[in-house]
Amino acid sequence: MILAVEKKDFQSLFDALSSENYQIIGPAVDNSAMIYDEISGVDGLPVGYTDEQDGGKYRLVKSDREAYFDYVVGQHTWKRYLYPPDKKLFDLKLKGNGFEVIDNKHEIPKRAFIGMRACEIEAIRVQDMILLDGPYKDADYEKCRRNIFIVAVNCARPGGTCFCTSMGTGPKAKNGFDLAITEVFEDNDHYFLIESGTKSGENIMKNVKGREAGEKQIQAAERIMKEAEGRMGRKLETEGIKELLYRNFENPRWDEVANRCLSCGNCTLVCPTCFCVNIKDISGLEGDSAQRLRKWDSCFTLAHSYIYGGSVRTSAKSRYRQWLTHKLASWIDQFGMSGCVGCGRCITWCPVGIDITEEARAIRESERKGKVSASNEE
Amino acid sequence: MAVGINDDPMMPRQFKIQRLKRDTVDTFSMELKPVSDPKEFNFLPGQFNMLYVFGVGEVPISISGDPTKPEKLVHTTRAVGNVTNAMDNLKKGQTIGVRGPLGTSWPVEKAEGNDIILVAGGIGLAPLRPVMYYLLAHRESYGKVVLLYGTRTPGDILFQKELENWRSRLDLEIHITVDRGTGSWRGNVGVVTNLIARAPFDHLNCTAMVCGPEIMMRFSALGLQKRGVDGKDIYVSMERNMKCGIGLCGHCQIGNIFVCKDGPVFRYSDIREIFTRREF
Numbered sequence: 001m002i003l004a005v006e007k008k009d010f011q012s013l014f015d016a017l018s019s020e021n022y023q024i025i026g027p028a029v030d031n032s033a034m035i036y037d038e039i040s041g042v043d044g045l046p047v048g049y050t051d052e053q054d055g056g057k058y059r060l061v062k063s064d065r066e067a068y069f070d071y072v073v074g075q076h077t078w079k080r081y082l083y084p085p086d087k088k089l090f091d092l093k094l095k096g097n098g099f100e101v102i103d104n105k106h107e108i109p110k111r112a113f114i115g116m117r118a119c120e121i122e123a124i125r126v127q128d129m130i131l132l133d134g135p136y137k138d139a140d141y142e143k144c145r146r147n148i149f150i151v152a153v154n155c156a157r158p159g160g161t162c163f164c165t166s167m168g169t170g171p172k173a174k175n176g177f178d179l180a181i182t183e184v185f186e187d188n189d190h191y192f193l194i195e196s197g198t199k200s201g202e203n204i205m206k207n208v209k210g211r212e213a214g215e216k217q218i219q220a221a222e223r224i225m226k227e228a229e230g231r232m233g234r235k236l237e238t239e240g241i242k243e244l245l246y247r248n249f250e251n252p253r254w255d256e257v258a259n260r261c262l263s264c265g266n267c268t269l270v271c272p273t274c275f276c277v278n279i280k281d282i283s284g285l286e287g288d289s290a291q292r293l294r295k296w297d298s299c300f301t302l303a304h305s306y307i308y309g310g311s312v313r314t315s316a317k318s319r320y321r322q323w324l325t326h327k328l329a330s331w332i333d334q335f336g337m338s339g340c341v342g343c344g345r346c347i348t349w350c351p352v353g354i355d356i357t358e359e360a361r362a363i364r365e366s367e368r369k370g371k372v373s374a375s376n377e378e
Numbered sequence: 379m380a381v382g383i384n385d386d387p388m389m390p391r392q393f394k395i396q397r398l399k400r401d402t403v404d405t406f407s408m409e410l411k412p413v414s415d416p417k418e419f420n421f422l423p424g425q426f427n428m429l430y431v432f433g434v435g436e437v438p439i440s441i442s443g444d445p446t447k448p449e450k451l452v453h454t455t456r457a458v459g460n461v462t463n464a465m466d467n468l469k470k471g472q473t474i475g476v477r478g479p480l481g482t483s484w485p486v487e488k489a490e491g492n493d494i495i496l497v498a499g500g501i502g503l504a505p506l507r508p509v510m511y512y513l514l515a516h517r518e519s520y521g522k523v524v525l526l527y528g529t530r531t532p533g534d535i536l537f538q539k540e541l542e543n544w545r546s547r548l549d550l551e552i553h554i555t556v557d558r559g560t561g562s563w564r565g566n567v568g569v570v571t572n573l574i575a576r577a578p579f580d581h582l583n584c585t586a587m588v589c590g591p592e593i594m595m596r597f598s599a600l601g602l603q604k605r606g607v608d609g610k611d612i613y614v615s616m617e618r619n620m621k622c623g624i625g626l627c628g629h630c631q632i633g634n635i636f637v638c639k640d641g642p643v644f645r646y647s648d649i650r651e652i653f654t655r656r657e658f
Contacts, residue, residue: 138388279435279621287433290432297621312658326631
């Protein structure tokens, strides 16, 4: 059943989650940008805002209507809650001639993620593949992951750097959610259609105030989502992309993009699928205690590929090539799926506006024009 | 076998340093014993461990000991960075953290019946020594066993006593070369790849295992292929930055492989493009 919820009753969704002891994380405004933070209810949402996004540009601006979800994704990703940027793995203490490992794993609260977009649900699926489905699991990620309730929001107004349609991940959430919301603004009507994807979704929905959606309402939502598909700010041609990039390990375009790339790593930090982490020790001043930490890392740093004798990828060119080729090509070999979900964050948050879709297109074009004739295969 | 403790592959097990041995001026071997159960450490030749020094950090180091004697775990390490230098300062009786064994192994079982050719450069002999032990423990299952070993100077030669013992055996062919023949050296001078040309082996029924700097492995593979060895019969062991050793941290990727979980031992023919691509 699809539930139609009036604007005035929307808070009942938050109440239903709170009464089940979920900590609610959702969109909030901080420093003129939309972030994901703990919110208490509808009041916390950036109501009436939309975002303008382009290469190297993000602005949260007043929208022409009082919609609750008219913006798309910001610089935050849900991985900051599932695979935090800075995480203590465990403490260690000197003991006699040896040391003691103190497993002080704390309880992870039940969390409800409100406003997760279709591309972000796919991003979690991608991270699950890496952190849960390989030969070894990340124990902490698994705990965080098992404890979440996903309230998806279908994107009625895709952003300027969005290309989920190209990546086949959106704009409508098809699965992987507990509840999915489509916000409908039509004529003078403003309501939410909520459908459930799981048993726990159904249970929460029982306590949400609404009526069964009518045929007309469902059609309105479908129309909105159909239109959204055609409103992507970017496009990426994925046909044969793996082979394309493998063939173009040597291509003058890499030099060209390296001239602009600052190697800052912003793209990797805002990417919802990037999973590189560093593991490091911090030892106490007394020298008798230490902490083992896990921190987000980036393949754009020199240290990332350092081995005795020097770093493997010393040039910005090689590091950008590694990042893009990994996202769009080698990821497919490694995990059977693309490492890119088409959220567009890396384009928006690149300080110089480097655009993954434009770079991939340029490589494709260079082949079409026959500029690159030499194959790189031995 | 469990890699870590408490079902968490990131948590190190504690091992006590039973013996320390200085191999060369910058290289040392540690004999380790688990502090708690299980008391044995089973591994396959070519696998590695993440070794942890309290308060300093963790590094991937190949196991250099005897796979047929799991009661002691042996690592041979060259002190070149923060962690390995701190490790070099540890004393007998102190504790070190171990996560492992990790990674793929040399194809010792698959190579049964074949001639075996081992090509080692510098510290690259350490990950190949378990193969030598294994071959000697199952000597009748193999044809000729040839070890070609190159170091920078005679002073850099690892495991000198063992090499002398092996050299005196009639069922092993051991050839050593150095880049610079300092002191009273009267042996071969030149790169290890020079030894491949005249090494005795049947190129149609042989398995080659190569470990050393990338450039040395590349030219060893080329030299072996020149002798008629198929790229499929050549194995190499790769090195990359590793933070986790279990395929999660992302550091050891080369193209579509993770060196930690898909390697470190690879079939040369599967990854040959790595050797010709700069900054891959």
